[in-house]
Amino acid sequence: xxxxxxxxxxxxxxxxxxxxxxxxxxxxxxxxxxxxxxxxxxxxxxxxxxxxxxxxxxxxxxxxxxxxxxxxxxxxxxxxxxxxxxxxxxxxxxxxxxxxxxxxxxxxxxxxxxxxxxxxxxxxxxxxxxxxxxxxxxxxxxxxxxxxxxxxxxxxxxxxxxxxxxxxxxxxxxxxxxxxxxxxxxxxxxxxxxxxxxxxxx
Amino acid sequence: xxxxxxxxxxxxxxxxxxxxxxxxxxxxxxxxxxxxxxxxxxxxxxxxxxxxxxxxxxxxxxxxxxxxxxxxxxxxxxxxxxxxxxxxxxxxxxxxxxxxxxxxxxxxxxxxxxxxxxxxxxxxxxxxxxxxxxxxxxxxxxxxxxxxxxxxxxxxxxxxxxxxxxxxxxxxxxxxxxxxxxxxxxxxxxxxxxxxxxxxxx
DNA sequence: TTATAATGTAATACG
DNA sequence: CGTATTACATTATT
Numbered sequence: 534x535x536x537x538x539x540x541x542x543x544x545x546x547x548x549x550x551x552x553x554x555x556x557x558x559x560x561x562x563x564x565x566x567x568x569x570x571x572x573x574x575x576x577x578x579x580x581x582x583x584x585x586x587x588x589x590x591x592x593x594x595x596x597x598x599x600x601x602x603x604x605x606x607x608x609x610x611x612x613x614x615x616x617x618x619x620x621x622x623x624x625x626x627x628x629x630x631x632x633x634x635x636x637x638x639x640x641x642x643x644x645x646x647x648x649x650x651x652x653x654x655x656x657x658x659x660x661x662x663x664x665x666x667x668x669x670x671x672x673x674x675x676x677x678x679x680x681x682x683x684x685x686x687x688x689x690x691x692x693x694x695x696x697x698x699x700x701x702x703x704x705x706x707x708x709x710x711x712x713x714x715x716x717x718x719x720x721x722x723x724x725x726x727x728x729x730x731x732x733x734x735x
Numbered sequence: 736x737x738x739x740x741x742x743x744x745x746x747x748x749x750x751x752x753x754x755x756x757x758x759x760x761x762x763x764x765x766x767x768x769x770x771x772x773x774x775x776x777x778x779x780x781x782x783x784x785x786x787x788x789x790x791x792x793x794x795x796x797x798x799x800x801x802x803x804x805x806x807x808x809x810x811x812x813x814x815x816x817x818x819x820x821x822x823x824x825x826x827x828x829x830x831x832x833x834x835x836x837x838x839x840x841x842x843x844x845x846x847x848x849x850x851x852x853x854x855x856x857x858x859x860x861x862x863x864x865x866x867x868x869x870x871x872x873x874x875x876x877x878x879x880x881x882x883x884x885x886x887x888x889x890x891x892x893x894x895x896x897x898x899x900x901x902x903x904x905x906x907x908x909x910x911x912x913x914x915x916x917x918x919x920x921x922x923x924x925x926x927x928x929x930x931x932x933x934x935x936x937x
Numbered sequence: 938t939t940a941t942a943a944t945g946t947a948a949t950a951c952g
Numbered sequence: 953c954g955t956a957t958t959a960c961a962t963t964a965t966t
Binding site: 755756774795799802805806 | 953954955956960961962
């Protein structure tokens with residue numbers, strides 16, 4: 534019989550010839566049972582088998598394959614869900630990017646206008662009052678007539694530059710940006726703006 | 736080598752049929768052929784079959800199954816890639832959100848300080864010159880001493896509000912936000928900011 | 938060791 | 953051919 538000990542030579546029974554597709558009735562009932570219990574007991578398998586005119590072995594195998602297929606479809610579902618989420622997030626990110634750029638433009642405009650305003654103020658000051666007060670206004674809480682000037686002078690070098698740098702990391706359509714770099718840039722930026730004395734707290 | 740004899744399998748089918756799994760040699764060669772051509776011609780299948788001592792039918796089926804498995808693994812790969820991309824994008828979006836909020840804070844601070852500055856200016860003006868010039872400075876390109884005031888007055892109602900609204904849509908960790916809503920908000924915002932006369936273009 | 942989940946493979950049926 | 957399905961086998965796990 535088994536010439537080589539490895540081969541399970543049940544050649545007679547091993548025929549795949551008796552393979553037929555199950556009838557719709559059989560499959561319907563199997564599906565129904567699967568929804569109730571995806572892992573039936575041995576007793577249940579026998580009952581289902583005799584009810585459908587199948588071998589218990591066939592029923593067991595059908596459930597095994599069914600579970601496998603179910604898992605495959607589940608993965609496919611997860612893929613579609615994830616794909617949808619990705620597109621949503623991409624749109625969201627795109628909006629944020631545009632908004633971000635607009636805000637940067639706003640700040641730049643503000644700075645430019647303030648610079649010109651400052652020039653005029655200086656020009657006017659020079660004609661009348663030439664004393665440039667480096668007074669104690671910074672540590673008081675009451676605003677003075679030079680608030681805008683002080684604010685915008687320190688704003689330009691300390692705040693604006695880090696912002697431009699951090700934004701520079703998100704260029705165009707770079708789908709594969711190193712995540713480490715991003716976190717670093719964010720952390721650096723947070724340190725710069727949060728751990729440094731803020732210009733608006735005089 | 737060329738055992739082109741057709742009859743090798745004829746009479747002794749039983750022995751050949753008992754072996755379900757192909758030998759490693761057979762599989763190795765099949766894999767090699769698959770890398771060269773995943774969909775071989777009929778002639779090629781016959782050649783491979785005779786070379787490996789298999790039925791052409793078996794070779795054809797092997798290639799079919801191989802293609803199916805290959806596709807499954809490919810889908811799984813795409814899933815992993817997409818997952819990685821999603822995480823990257825999520826981090827990116829998170830950074831943008833923080834940066835965005837920071838920029839909004841900056842603008843708010845600027846506005847607050849400018850308001851106080853404006854109050855002081857008015858207080859000083861009232862003592863000397865009480866005429867508020869709505870002059871033609873807006874259409875000229877040369878800045879005047881009131882640039883900052885004009886700018887910040889119009890900034891508050893026209894620009895700031897839409898920005899806050901659009902940001903409000905991206906709250907917390909809402910992974911399942913309706914994409915339509917977002918696109919709508921973005922479009923609304925773009926219309927508001929792009930199709931309306933900009934405050935810095937006097 | 939038995940049982941089975943998980944995975945792979947060969948073959949079949951159908952569109 | 954591509955896809956789904958049937959049946960079986962192998963491996964790992966408990």
